[in-house]
Amino acid sequence: MSKIETMAFNPWLTLARPVLQGLPEQAFEKSASLTVQWLEFLNLRLQEDMGLWNSLARCKTPQDVQRAYADFGKTAWAQYQEYFRALAGTALPKQEIVPVQGSHAKYKAAA
Structure with a gap:
């Protein structure tokens, strides 16, 4: 998402820009991306709550009520998991995963 699209989608970022001026551009883009993800998630959950x-x-029966609540809970759980997985992928730095068995090419030279 470009900075212009982000600013159009998040008007508060336009207002906060003078305050955020000292931040590196990458930090500004990441915070904008996190804000967009949060707003999309809130919108999705609000639709589910109304549904x-x-x-x-x-x-018509108590079993129908039980099924409605169970389906709602199952959907909510899946959506929260998906959101926090995406949040972790966006917010946390990418780390190199070293396999437990076998040697990694990076470490072969040191051995």
């Missing part, structure tokens, strides 16, 4: 009430309104 629960529609599902409950259509229930």
Whole structure:
């Protein structure tokens, strides 16, 4: 996402730009990306929350209510997992994974 698209999507970033002027451009882009992800996640969860009430309104038996809540919980759990996995991938620095068995090319030269 370009800086112009980010600013259009997040008007508060445009207002906060003078305060954030000292930050490196990469930090600004990352914070904008995290904000966009958070807003998209909130929108998704809000839609699911409203959908629960529609599902409950259509229930005719106690089993239907139980199924509606179970489906809601299962969906929420999956969405939270997906969001935090994406958040970790965006926010945390990429690290090289060294295999447990066998030697890594980086370490063969040292041996």
